[in-house]
Amino acid sequence: MNWNQLYGIRSYLKSSLWVVPFIAIPVEFAVAWMLRAVNARLGWNFLGFSATGSQAMLGALITATMGFVVFTFASLLLAIQVASGQLTPRIIATTLLQDKVVSYAAALFVFTFLFSVSAVGRIDPKVDQLAVFVAACLGVACVATVLFLIDYAAKLLRPITILARVGRRGIDVIQSVYPEMNDGLDPKEAWRDSIDPPVRTILHQGASQIVLAVNVAALMTLAERSNGVIEFVPQVGDFAAIDEPLFNLRGGAASLDDQALRANVAFGPERTMEQDPTFAYRIVVDLALKALSPAINDPTTAVLAIDQLHRLLRVVGMRRLRTDGILDKSGRLRVIVPTPNWADFVHLAFTEIRYCGSNNVQIVRRMRAMIENLMQTLPRHRQPVLQQQLAALDREMEKHFDMAEDLMLARIPDSQGLGGRSGERR
Numbered sequence: 001m002n003w004n005q006l007y008g009i010r011s012y013l014k015s016s017l018w019v020v021p022f023i024a025i026p027v028e029f030a031v032a033w034m035l036r037a038v039n040a041r042l043g044w045n046f047l048g049f050s051a052t053g054s055q056a057m058l059g060a061l062i063t064a065t066m067g068f069v070v071f072t073f074a075s076l077l078l079a080i081q082v083a084s085g086q087l088t089p090r091i092i093a094t095t096l097l098q099d100k101v102v103s104y105a106a107a108l109f110v111f112t113f114l115f116s117v118s119a120v121g122r123i124d125p126k127v128d129q130l131a132v133f134v135a136a137c138l139g140v141a142c143v144a145t146v147l148f149l150i151d152y153a154a155k156l157l158r159p160i161t162i163l164a165r166v167g168r169r170g171i172d173v174i175q176s177v178y179p180e181m182n183d184g185l186d187p188k189e190a191w192r193d194s195i196d197p198p199v200r201t202i203l204h205q206g207a208s209q210i211v212l213a214v215n216v217a218a219l220m221t222l223a224e225r226s227n228g229v230i231e232f233v234p235q236v237g238d239f240a241a242i243d244e245p246l247f248n249l250r251g252g253a254a255s256l257d258d259q260a261l262r263a264n265v266a267f268g269p270e271r272t273m274e275q276d277p278t279f280a281y282r283i284v285v286d287l288a289l290k291a292l293s294p295a296i297n298d299p300t301t302a303v304l305a306i307d308q309l310h311r312l313l314r315v316v317g318m319r320r321l322r323t324d325g326i327l328d329k330s331g332r333l334r335v336i337v338p339t340p341n342w343a344d345f346v347h348l349a350f351t352e353i354r355y356c357g358s359n360n361v362q363i364v365r366r367m368r369a370m371i372e373n374l375m376q377t378l379p380r381h382r383q384p385v386l387q388q389q390l391a392a393l394d395r396e397m398e399k400h401f402d403m404a405e406d407l408m409l410a411r412i413p414d415s416q417g418l419g420g421r422s423g424e425r426r
Contacts, residue, residue, distance in 0.1 A: 002263035002264075003218060003263055003264050003266075004262075004263055004264065004265055004266040004267070005263075007212070007213055007215075007266040008266060008268070011212070011266075011268070011272065011274075014098060015098055017076070017102060017103050017106065019103070020100075020103040020104055020106070020107045021103065021106045021107045021109075023107065024107040024108075024110045024111040025110065025114060027111065028115050028118070029114075032114075032115060032118045035128075035130050035134060036122075036131065039130040039131065042130075049127050049129055049132045051123050051127050054119075054120070054123050054127050055120055057132070057135070057136065057139075058116045058120040058123075058132070058135055059120065060139075061112065061113075061135055061136075061138075061139045061142075062113060062117060062120070064139065064142065065109045065110075065112045065113040065116065065142055066113055068142055068145075068146055069106060069109045069110065069113070071146065072102060072106050072109065072149065073106070075149070075153050076102055079153060079156065079157055080092055082157055087157075087159065087162060087287055087290060088283060088286040088287055088290060090271075090279075090283050090286060091162055091166065091283060091287075099156070101149075101152055105145050105148075105149055108138075108141060108142060108145055109142055109145075111138070112135070112139065112141075112142050115131075115135055115138060116135050116138075116139075119131040119135050159291075159301045159304060160304050162287070163284060163287060163304055163307075163308045164308070166280050166283050166284055166308065167280065167308040167311050167312060169273050169280060170277070170280025170284075170308075170312050171280075171311070171315050173273050173275070173276065173277050173279075173280060174277045174280075174312070174315050174316050174319060175319070176275075177275065177277050177339065178277070178316070178319035178320060178321055178322060179319075180319065180320040180322075181318060181319060182317070182318050182319055182379055183320060184379065184381075185379075185381050186320060186321045186322075186323070186341075186342070186381070187320070187322065187323050188323070189323045189324065189325060191325045191333045192325075195229070195250070195333070196250055196251075198231065198248035198249060198250055199249055199251070199253075199254040200248075200249045200254040201248050201249070202245075202246050202247040202249065202258050202261060203243045203244065203245060203246060204240045204241065204242060204243065204244050204245075204246040205242065205243075205262070206242070206267075207242075207267070208239070208240065208241040209239070209240060209267035209268055209269060210237065210238065210239050210267065210269065210270060210271055211234050211235070211236050211237065211238050211239075211240055211265065211266075211267060212236070212266045212267060212268045212271070212272050212274070212276075213236060213265075213266040213272075213274055213275045214236060214265055214266075214275065214337060215264035215265075216326065216337055218264045219232065219261070219335045219337075220326060220328070220334055220335050222256055222260065222261070222264075223253055223328075223334035223335050224328055224334055226251070226252035226253045226255060226256055227251060227252040228249060228250055228251030228253025228254065228255075228256075228334075229249070229251055229253055229333055229334060229335070229336065230248075230249060230250075230256075230261070230334070230335050230336070231248035231249070231250070231335075231336035232246070232247060232265070232335070232336065232337045232338070233245045233246055233247065233248060233338075234246070234338070235338040235339065235340070236275045236276045236339075237276040237279060240267065246261075246262070246265070247261050248336075277339075278340050278344065278345065278348055280312060281309065281345065281348045281349055282348065284305050284308050284312070285305070285309070285349065285352055285353060287301070287302075287305045288301075288305035288306065288353050288357075289302075289353065292353070292356045292357045292360070292363070293356075299357065299360045299362040299363055299417065300362065300417065302360075302362070303362055303363065303416070303417040305353075306353065306363070306366045306367060306370060307366075309349045309353075309370070310370040310373070310374070312345075312349070313345060313346065313349055313370070313374055314374065314377065314378070316342070316345050317342065317374060317378040317379070317382050318378065318379075321339070321342055322339065324336050324337060324338045324339060342382060342385060343385050346385045346386065346389060347385075350367065350371075350389045350393075353367070354367065354389070354392065354393055354396055355396070358396035358400055359400040359401075361401075361406070361409060361410050361417075361418050362417030362418045363417065364393060364396075364410045364411075365409075365410060365412060365414040365417055365418055366414060366415065366416070366417040367393055368390070368393060368411065368412075368413040369413035369414055369415045370415075371389055371390045371393070372390075372413050373415075374386055375387070397410050397411070
């Protein structure tokens with residue numbers, strides 16, 4: 001099985017809620033068999049359940065747990081609809097469908113349902129006391145889980161919860177793509193001045209989809225074995241249409257098999273965060289833009305989104321952003337894989353929010369506070385792009401604030417948006 005097929009299977013299982021509840025089915029069969037064996041050997045009768053009472057309790061558990069399963073997935077579908085309409089559809093696959101709490105809760109309900117069915121079917125004429133006791137304990141656990149889920153679901157859809165989750169995952173991706181801390185300056189791409197034109201180009205075949213991930217290690221191995229250079233043309237997150245260039249091959253790499261190269265690229269219908277460090281920014285920016293839309297008009301939520309962008313920019317600004325070219329141990333260029341640079345991250349974090357929110361005093365104050373803080377805390381070579389954003393913010397503000405007092409207030413940085421210091425001294 002190829003790497004891209006394994007990647008697709010792993011991604012599918014990771015984002016599928018049915019996997020853990022399905023695993024609970026064989027686990028229930030094994031646990032029920034073990035408990036029957038233990039009860040038969042020890043002959044426990046310490047609880048004194050009668051056949052009538054056991055059947056009544058287990059019947060109630062069967063009905064209740066089936067209702068709990070329906071409640072769980074109905075709540076999830078409602079959450080998906082609300083999140084898609086009020087937040088952004090891009091959080092469905094990255095957060096809601098990968099939520100382990102909902103998945104494990106559903107697994108508990110399925111396990112309890114099957115265990116109760118198994119236990120009630122063996123009450124004739126002797127009661128399996130141990131199985132009935134375990135079923136009763138599972139019933140209590142299910143009730144407690146439902147109460148917890150109600151509270152959990154209510155908090156799950158809060159914008160701050162979604163934003164914090166996306167921010168945490170974004171930081172993990174940034175640290176995996178850029179593992180080294182910044183030591184002064186990002187490496188220069190000196191190889192660009194001496195690189196030869198490609199000998200052969202491999203075009204994308206199959207469905208037109210988005211590039212999800214690339215097996216860089218495998219491409220490196222192929223390039224070293226062939227003594228050539230493999231250039232992966234699109235960036236992770238790009239849409240690749242049929243017959244668009246996928247690989248440019250140089251030197252000995254021109255003899256490599258097309259399928260061997262294509263097998264190291266994973267495609268899908270929508271972007272994921274696994275190798276795409278800018279996708280977390282995209283989700284947070286989308287949440288901010290939705291909050292700033294006239295239909296919703298919730299600038300405070302947009303400020304919360306800017307908080308996460310501030311967090312993400314600080315992390316990526318402190319990392320050593322690698323060049324597109326990857327060298328082997330001898331220092332020879334082997335693989336070229338495009339990755340975002342510092343300007344890409346900054347433009348993505350600021351441009352759209354500035355355009356849509358520059359007429360709101362909360363947004364401009366919070367953006368100014370973010371820019372000034374990043375300029376003070378990040379390495380010096382990160383500052384020019386930030387200074388450009390600060391100048392653009394000033395020009396946008398002058399278009400919207402006609403009164404001198406409002407313009408003066410909007411130029412005061414405030415990490416709370418509007419709620420911190422106004423600049424006046426008592």
